Amino acid sequence: MSAIQPPEQRIWWKQPIEPLEITWIVVAFIWCLFMFLMMPYWHVFGKQNLANEAYRSTPELFLSKAQAMVDKHKIREETDQKIPVVKPPAGSDVYLVARLWQWWPMLELEAGQTYRLHLMSLDWLHGFSLQPENINIQVHPGYEHILQVSPTRAGTYSIICNEYCGINHHTMVSKLYVVTSK
Amino acid sequence: MADTRNTTPADDLEDLEDGIPFMQQLLDNPFLLLFLGVVVPTVLYVIWGVMEIVGIPIAK
Amino acid sequence: MAINRLFRTCPMTGLKVHQPAEALIKANAVAAVVSLLVGGILGLLITLTRWQAIHLLPPDWYYLMLTGHGLDMLVFWIIFFEIAILYFAGSVLLGCRLATPRLAWVAFMLMVMGAVINNYAVFRGDSSVMFTSYAPMGAHPTFYLGLILFAVGALIACFVFFGTLVVGKEERTYNGSVPLVTFGAVTAAIIAVFTIASGAIILIPTFFWSIGLVDHIDSLMYRTIWWAFGHSSQQINVSAHVAVWYAIAAIIFGAKPMSEKVSRLAFLLYILFITIASAHHLLVDPGLTSNWKILNTSYALYLAVLASMVHGLTVPGSIEIAQRKKGFTKGLFEWLRKAPWSNPVFSGMFLSLLGFGFLGGISGVIMGVEQLNIIIHNTIYVPGHFHATVVLGTTLAFMAVTYFVIPAIFRRELAFPKIAQWQPYVFALGMTMVSVFMMGAGTLGVPRRHWDITFAGNPLGFEFPGTAHLMMALMGIGGLLAVVGGAMYLLVTVYSVFLGKRIETPGFKTVRVVEGMAPAPTRPAAAALQAHGGAHAWSAPGTFTLAMVFLTAFVLYYFINWKYLSEVWPLK
Numbered sequence: 020m021s022a023i024q025p026p027e028q029r030i031w032w033k034q035p036i037e038p039l040e041i042t043w044i045v046v047a048f049i050w051c052l053f054m055f056l057m058m059p060y061w062h063v064f065g066k067q068n069l070a071n072e073a074y075r076s077t078p079e080l081f082l083s084k085a086q087a088m089v090d091k092h093k094i095r096e097e098t099d100q101k102i103p104v105v106k107p108p109a110g111s112d113v114y115l116v117a118r119l120w121q122w123w124p125m126l127e128l129e130a131g132q133t134y135r136l137h138l139m140s141l142d143w144l145h146g147f148s149l150q151p152e153n154i155n156i157q158v159h160p161g162y163e164h165i166l167q168v169s170p171t172r173a174g175t176y177s178i179i180c181n182e183y184c185g186i187n188h189h190t191m192v193s194k195l196y197v198v199t200s201k
Numbered sequence: 202m203a204d205t206r207n208t209t210p211a212d213d214l215e216d217l218e219d220g221i222p223f224m225q226q227l228l229d230n231p232f233l234l235l236f237l238g239v240v241v242p243t244v245l246y247v248i249w250g251v252m253e254i255v256g257i258p259i260a261k
Numbered sequence: 262m263a264i265n266r267l268f269r270t271c272p273m274t275g276l277k278v279h280q281p282a283e284a285l286i287k288a289n290a291v292a293a294v295v296s297l298l299v300g301g302i303l304g305l306l307i308t309l310t311r312w313q314a315i316h317l318l319p320p321d322w323y324y325l326m327l328t329g330h331g332l333d334m335l336v337f338w339i340i341f342f343e344i345a346i347l348y349f350a351g352s353v354l355l356g357c358r359l360a361t362p363r364l365a366w367v368a369f370m371l372m373v374m375g376a377v378i379n380n381y382a383v384f385r386g387d388s389s390v391m392f393t394s395y396a397p398m399g400a401h402p403t404f405y406l407g408l409i410l411f412a413v414g415a416l417i418a419c420f421v422f423f424g425t426l427v428v429g430k431e432e433r434t435y436n437g438s439v440p441l442v443t444f445g446a447v448t449a450a451i452i453a454v455f456t457i458a459s460g461a462i463i464l465i466p467t468f469f470w471s472i473g474l475v476d477h478i479d480s481l482m483y484r485t486i487w488w489a490f491g492h493s494s495q496q497i498n499v500s501a502h503v504a505v506w507y508a509i510a511a512i513i514f515g516a517k518p519m520s521e522k523v524s525r526l527a528f529l530l531y532i533l534f535i536t537i538a539s540a541h542h543l544l545v546d547p548g549l550t551s552n553w554k555i556l557n558t559s560y561a562l563y564l565a566v567l568a569s570m571v572h573g574l575t576v577p578g579s580i581e582i583a584q585r586k587k588g589f590t591k592g593l594f595e596w597l598r599k600a601p602w603s604n605p606v607f608s609g610m611f612l613s614l615l616g617f618g619f620l621g622g623i624s625g626v627i628m629g630v631e632q633l634n635i636i637i638h639n640t641i642y643v644p645g646h647f648h649a650t651v652v653l654g655t656t657l658a659f660m661a662v663t664y665f666v667i668p669a670i671f672r673r674e675l676a677f678p679k680i681a682q683w684q685p686y687v688f689a690l691g692m693t694m695v696s697v698f699m700m701g702a703g704t705l706g707v708p709r710r711h712w713d714i715t716f717a718g719n720p721l722g723f724e725f726p727g728t729a730h731l732m733m734a735l736m737g738i739g740g741l742l743a744v745v746g747g748a749m750y751l752l753v754t755v756y757s758v759f760l761g762k763r764i765e766t767p768g769f770k771t772v773r774v775v776e777g778m779a780p781a782p783t784r785p786a787a788a789a790l791q792a793h794g795g796a797h798a799w800s801a802p803g804t805f806t807l808a809m810v811f812l813t814a815f816v817l818y819y820f821i822n823w824k825y826l827s828e829v830w831p832l833k
Contacts, residue, residue, distance in 0.1 A: 021511035031521040032225035051563035066831040073547035074260035155638040164547030167833035177723035181708035238451035238532040
């Protein structure tokens, strides 16, 4: 019987399966298992993983932490909006605020060092997209997300917003500087 | 769509139901499948996910 | 109790068609095509905006139309069509009356109202919140209200379908198990119930929030539960279009499933696991653990991927076997070369199979790997992927089956047969270009849902490489081609349905079937244990070769992406 009619045999469960199908199912299943195991494998042996570190927070609290960092480590200001550029010490906690329609402040990091980057939005959802590295992280309001990042190469990077956040979404872009460590 | 099935009297329909393997009975029962198809993702995805979100610690 | 049971026998297929079901199939199909028309016009305009050299719309209109395009295509076009498929697979394939046609009409009216209200909200201009409408970004209350009404209607329609299965069994209009295609429709309906329930859990509170009765919607909670609706709704499509593939293989070639057991078990894996891959969208979100992410994103050990790989083998495999029986036995591929490539029902279906597998399937698995998602999330790679699954896969399969439905259900000859013959090729080529170049641009970091990737006038702007702009332009050209393909489809279907030549069958009359006189069941022989073609035969070598080509492409592309990932900054 064809697929648009009921099966010919009342008990079709016991019909033998063709070797062709069996072979394919076995091959495909092995591949599926391999792909599954690849994810835990990368957690152990790979270098690009997200930590499960996150906290529930409030805009005021997060902004005050970011402000404290800016007060301590500001090195200059950029653009007409006087966005502070901050150079926090290697290994320290670094705060990046996402809000309509700005990333604040700008960061200057050292290549080869590791930082604890805290991401949070003060209003709507935003998307942290580091270019041209192409690292993309969802940024939530109310949740402080912590990643350990280790910039590898010096240069000027861009952070663009890749989660739609309203009419000026496409203007939400910033710089991230990576300098060679002395 | 020519078919060559034999027709036998319909009265032995019920007898045949007995010999049907468990898995076929499961696959022939849309409501049991509906139950499974709602429960599995509700537990693995929704409930587990919501529990994790609720359990996120508060920042200091 | 007198139940109105009007049946006619379809002279093309011998299927018994219940007339109230037929009317409902028509109504839902027409509503689907209207949604496709609106969504297609919006698609054209947003394509011409993202093609940076043209950059047609201002930002407010771009975001508005992108929202409308997402909703009209991903929700309204597809779900209206799926309801038509459910009624077909339930009532027509089982040869039984549709349960409660009146309720089915209520469902239809709710869905139409919901679609209209939602579109009204979008076109008001204050609900440009995208298809995803992530809280705490809010839309006008009618936006959520429309979606909720539509969902309630669709849920009722699913239960009309389940009711029809009960009717068929009770009245013995068929024997034993339901046909495989109907089983695929059952799978789609089950996934739809989970989908709609999840949508209700999140959209109803969001509606109350939009009118001020609830004061806070948590963004992470919203995203988690909303995706159980948003992603699962696309898994309804997968089940529905796989069912359509099997149906077309049966209709065109008289192909039998290679094995009922294997194909049905594959559908069972969809029922159990395909919906948990909603986690694909949350892989770079805070707070959810890697345990949750890995198990859910992998459909539990990739079992739903296994199921798709099985369908991808058994559908062409069954065609190959049917063709070889007809004598196309030369070499590995004579069966495929001599297939009816000028019949749009077949060509559309086969192109859908290839596009869904090679482009949509592979890219979907790769972006759903927990770590690989870091280099893909929210780039235009994501729409590249789902234009391959939902458009090349589902929409093209639905277009193909329309060319069968018009003569079989609407009883009209297909108008402009030459245009119909070329339509699947034009559409598939255009959409393949859209998908491939979006994915390419996404690999270079181009974001989705973004009005201006040149960041014109912005002192902090980022300059994407020239290749990215080239890819976006090629996507634009592909988009235009796809729009032409879509217009060809609309021209053929709308003209055929309203102005096409009626198909008259000599001696055609409708039969009023009285209670207890539903079409008599036929009784198959007791199980003779044999697979068709003999279980020992290696019966579809060509298909197996294609499957191995597919697997090779899959494995290669998988590792290429791991290589890309290993080169970005270490993250912990």
